[in-house]
Amino acid sequence: MGDPQPTPPHPPTASPRALTRRSFLRASAVFGGGLAALAAALAPLRHLDDFPTLDQFLQKYYRELTPAEMERILRRIEAEVEREYGVRPQVRDVKPLTGVEYVYAHNLTRCIGCRRCVHACVAENNLSRTPEVQYIRVLRLPHGSLDMEKADHNYAPEWVPEPDHFYMPVQCQQCRNPPCVKVCPVHATWQETDGLTVIDYDWCIGCRYCAAACPYWARHFNFTRPSIPKGQLNPDMAYLGNRPRRQGVMEKCHFCIQRTRVGRYPACLEVCPTGARKFGNILDPESEVSYILKHKRVFIQLKEELGTSPRFYYYFDV
Amino acid sequence: MNPEPRTSQALNALTVAFLALTLAFLLDLWGRPLALTEIPPVDPQFTNTATVRLSIADQIAAGADPSDWDCYICHDRKKPPQLRFDENQNLLIPEEHEDIQLHHGSHNRNNNCFNCHNENNLDLLQTRDGRELKLAESTPLCGSCHGPTYRDWEAGAHGRANGHWHDSFGPRLRQACVACHDPHAPAFPQQKVGPGPYPLRPVDIPTAHPQPPH
Numbered sequence: 001m002g003d004p005q006p007t008p009p010h011p012p013t014a015s016p017r018a019l020t021r022r023s024f025l026r027a028s029a030v031f032g033g034g035l036a037a038l039a040a041a042l043a044p045l046r047h048l049d050d051f052p053t054l055d056q057f058l059q060k061y062y063r064e065l066t067p068a069e070m071e072r073i074l075r076r077i078e079a080e081v082e083r084e085y086g087v088r089p090q091v092r093d094v095k096p097l098t099g100v101e102y103v104y105a106h107n108l109t110r111c112i113g114c115r116r117c118v119h120a121c122v123a124e125n126n127l128s129r130t131p132e133v134q135y136i137r138v139l140r141l142p143h144g145s146l147d148m149e150k151a152d153h154n155y156a157p158e159w160v161p162e163p164d165h166f167y168m169p170v171q172c173q174q175c176r177n178p179p180c181v182k183v184c185p186v187h188a189t190w191q192e193t194d195g196l197t198v199i200d201y202d203w204c205i206g207c208r209y210c211a212a213a214c215p216y217w218a219r220h221f222n223f224t225r226p227s228i229p230k231g232q233l234n235p236d237m238a239y240l241g242n243r244p245r246r247q248g249v250m251e252k253c254h255f256c257i258q259r260t261r262v263g264r265y266p267a268c269l270e271v272c273p274t275g276a277r278k279f280g281n282i283l284d285p286e287s288e289v290s291y292i293l294k295h296k297r298v299f300i301q302l303k304e305e306l307g308t309s310p311r312f313y314y315y316f317d318v
Numbered sequence: 319m320n321p322e323p324r325t326s327q328a329l330n331a332l333t334v335a336f337l338a339l340t341l342a343f344l345l346d347l348w349g350r351p352l353a354l355t356e357i358p359p360v361d362p363q364f365t366n367t368a369t370v371r372l373s374i375a376d377q378i379a380a381g382a383d384p385s386d387w388d389c390y391i392c393h394d395r396k397k398p399p400q401l402r403f404d405e406n407q408n409l410l411i412p413e414e415h416e417d418i419q420l421h422h423g424s425h426n427r428n429n430n431c432f433n434c435h436n437e438n439n440l441d442l443l444q445t446r447d448g449r450e451l452k453l454a455e456s457t458p459l460c461g462s463c464h465g466p467t468y469r470d471w472e473a474g475a476h477g478r479a480n481g482h483w484h485d486s487f488g489p490r491l492r493q494a495c496v497a498c499h500d501p502h503a504p505a506f507p508q509q510k511v512g513p514g515p516y517p518l519r520p521v522d523i524p525t526a527h528p529q530p531p532h
Contacts, residue, residue: 026326026329026330026333027329029329029333030329030332030333030336033332033333033334033335033336033337033340034332034336036336036337036340037336037337037339037340037343039340040339040340040341040342040343040344041339041343043343043344044346110506112506112508112509113511114364114509114510114511114512115364115511115512115513115514116364116365116512118512118515119360119364119365119512119513120364120365120367122360123360123365129357129359130354130355130356130357131354131357131516131518132357132515132516132518134515137515153514153515154514154515155511155514156511156514157511158510158511159508159509159510159511160508160509160510160511161508223518224354229359232359260483262487263482263483263484263486263487263488264481264482264483264487264488265479265480265481265482265483269479270367270479270480271365271366271367272478273369273370273478273498273509274478274498274506275476275477275478275479275493275498278474278475278479279483280483280484281483281484284484287474287483287484288473288474288475288479288483291473291474291475292475295470295473295475296470296475317470317476318466
């Protein structure tokens, strides 16, 4: 047999796949550059300061909470608000009253467009001041039409009312058939038995589908962290109502749930200098709103052709 | 020499691209947050729930001197005051009462003091059907002419309300006619308008000065 041929020494350019110093450095440069780019892209995360605590993270859906769990959450929210605003609030979970369905009636003849309802609402419901979140939008319309194309909400005369115009505040209409509830992918908003459509701010994922679905422009999104000056916080709070919201959640008018479910009038009604706003229980035949719907010229539910059937009625004095 | 120059070029290009991205992210070339312009706080007058005027009853309750409404400090009980009119039948208001602006009704015919005041007892009001009312209890007087509005007011459909939407929860405060309407010129007065909505994006606020990029 022939003597075995010695294995030839590894040729320096044997295989193109072989790891050379040069190809290693090159691959490292690409890999390192990619990592650096990723790290830089994620750098803004360093400024994130409102990570949820474990309790917040594991909090359950509002409608699955037991009373004991709710109680614990309310106390936790009180502590969180106190830490941030220096005021100890009273946060309650006010349940709907039986035999009550809330209805709003607005007198277009009396409204003068002074926007006091807008600002009373901001103060009552702890809405963000910068940037502004306002539940009520007052439209100014020329006499003789209800053409929303002619509506203006930026009117700024010194004195109101102006001649030849009427005013129409629009807020959440508390529809009987609410499109915002239908589109919510996580059921963070729903209609309660007293007709109020509410939001669990801790369950909202901020997708804004409801804002797109609402034909009344009534849903408002917290694009930034809401800012409320210290000392202007309203400490009378409800879980589904005016407790401070986080960035990235939806909010809207809830007929001042923290007031109306304990029998008080909403803030926008109490501040109205003309008494154009009327509120009450439609199931009570003796209530003011029942009288109005029976006897006054209630001419519309806004955009009634959409079939949303609002609980907010506009009427005229005759 | 690398046997595959195209791979080598691609890797070089990737490295450069990644480093450029790193730089761009670190400098935050996009996504730099807009500086928010502080929106000034709203004047407290726009959240005040007080009525636009104070009725006599409100003023007395707030500590005003009731003798301010004692007509017979100046007037003579035995001598009913005489009204004077100009050639157009417009009432001439004496200078002692020059604070009274009389614009009751757009026709300007309701310009006789004694349509509402009792000329034989100025401390009282008098409805057209002869009922006599105290100055501080004027609501039925208004109702004696403004029937439909009075009916609505009694039902809660006209006028302001504060408190509770049902009596079972607590009191509901109803306001008298003269808490909002000046009986001598009852048209609801014009009001100052509250500030309108600011644009959502701070750069859209006309008075805002967006901070220069740094």
